[in-house]
Amino acid sequence: MKIGIVCYPSIGGSGIVASELGKGLMDRGHEIHFFSYDLPHRLIGDGRLFNFHHVDVPLYPVFRFPPYTLALATRLAEVADREQLDVIHVHYAIPHSTSALLAKLMVCHYNRRDLKIVTTLHGTDIDLVGWEPSYRTIVEYSINTSDAVTAVSEYLKRATLEKFRIEREIEVIYNPIDTHVFRPRESAVEEDLSKTILHISNFRPVKRVQDAVKILDLVRNCRPARLVFLGDGPDRTLAERTAQQLGVQDLVTFAGSAQKIEEWLRQGDLLLSTSSMESFGMSIAEAMATGLPVVAYRVGGIPEVVEDGVQGRLVNEGDLCAAARAIGAILSDPELAGTYGRNARARIESKFGHAMIAEQYEKLYQRLFDGKGKGRDGSRGEGLLCDELLKGAPVDLTRRPN
Ligand code: GMT
Numbered sequence: 001m002k003i004g005i006v007c008y009p010s011i012g013g014s015g016i017v018a019s020e021l022g023k024g025l026m027d028r029g030h031e032i033h034f035f036s037y038d039l040p041h042r043l044i045g046d047g048r049l050f051n052f053h054h055v056d057v058p059l060y061p062v063f064r065f066p067p068y069t070l071a072l073a074t075r076l077a078e079v080a081d082r083e084q085l086d087v088i089h090v091h092y093a094i095p096h097s098t099s100a101l102l103a104k105l106m107v108c109h110y111n112r113r114d115l116k117i118v119t120t121l122h123g124t125d126i127d128l129v130g131w132e133p134s135y136r137t138i139v140e141y142s143i144n145t146s147d148a149v150t151a152v153s154e155y156l157k158r159a160t161l162e163k164f165r166i167e168r169e170i171e172v173i174y175n176p177i178d179t180h181v182f183r184p185r186e187s188a189v190e191e192d193l194s195k196t197i198l199h200i201s202n203f204r205p206v207k208r209v210q211d212a213v214k215i216l217d218l219v220r221n222c223r224p225a226r227l228v229f230l231g232d233g234p235d236r237t238l239a240e241r242t243a244q245q246l247g248v249q250d251l252v253t254f255a256g257s258a259q260k261i262e263e264w265l266r267q268g269d270l271l272l273s274t275s276s277m278e279s280f281g282m283s284i285a286e287a288m289a290t291g292l293p294v295v296a297y298r299v300g301g302i303p304e305v306v307e308d309g310v311q312g313r314l315v316n317e318g319d320l321c322a323a324a325r326a327i328g329a330i331l332s333d334p335e336l337a338g339t340y341g342r343n344a345r346a347r348i349e350s351k352f353g354h355a356m357i358a359e360q361y362e363k364l365y366q367r368l369f370d371g372k373g374k375g376r377d378g379s380r381g382e383g384l385l386c387d388e389l390l391k392g393a394p395v396d397l398t399r400r401p402n
Pocket of ligand 1: 011012013014015017092122123124152175202206277278279280281282283300
């Protein structure tokens, strides 16, 4: 198939998922076209043969806000037409699903061809940004007019159905992890008394990075440990300040946005997540593939990735003492740490391997064409034909149920 993939290029979960999925689909023989305003960072240096379509947003003095949504829609329609793309798969609803819908309408209007749109919901596009009153109605509409919609966890599916008036089925497909790149270290490293706790994030408030520093402060009272932050973002200064206030600055390293995150993971002893929300938790899953035990807050979709007491420990959000106790117990018991680490690797291999996830998406795309799915008309597959886009059930757009 010829598949267009739209994502944000920055270091963030949804861009990583889109890139990893694209690679998995290429390995299965599909022709992949990526669209973004920059080359997604996980594609930099990849040896596979993919097409990248840069979305150019010309600046003009009247634009206080350059219309990226329109530039993307135009690029999608033109490339879809020229390359005869079958499917456009957008990652993160805002504004990608709206741009894809506009592209579908253009292709339909000019060429009477049905371009299929798949939207994957990632988290903040639903429960944070997408829920802003300025965006809700268009996000809802773009989801309802996609040919297929997926969510990255059962939690996110439920949250979407609770918040929005959804007319389409939402299928849960978990995120793909490249288990060849993210693999355990081959040789045992020299036993170091001081253990390394890793924390990976974009330092946004939802990641509660200051909690990680406070947890390290509690852990080091009982055993030697250091904390390495990977990533960068707005709350980095808050984490630095907290480390200074607690006098642990020498035990905290800020490694920035490391390109080769897998190499850092292989040097760590445990992955700590202090997010108050994760619809999935991509960095947690990548650490698990590397064979690291995990300690995380029990929020969002994290319990679908990490099973408490099997691959690590889940504690209540903000319970710093419980998190420190769990870390202390794991780091002081090599046998327990080894068991959690092996279980973690096995869970990722059996549930989230990227070839397996690419196959699930492949089947979903196929269903849009071959009529074997649960579409309205079995003879032509799922999804909306272009004429049907205009027929919706009446809804009062000025009123919301909640
Ligand atoms: O929240 C982020 O840090 C970035 C965001 C994104 O879209 O790039 O991550 C969301 O999507 C990831 C991939 O599906 C998930 O692993 C993250 O859990 C999710 N973030 C939140 O739900 C807060």
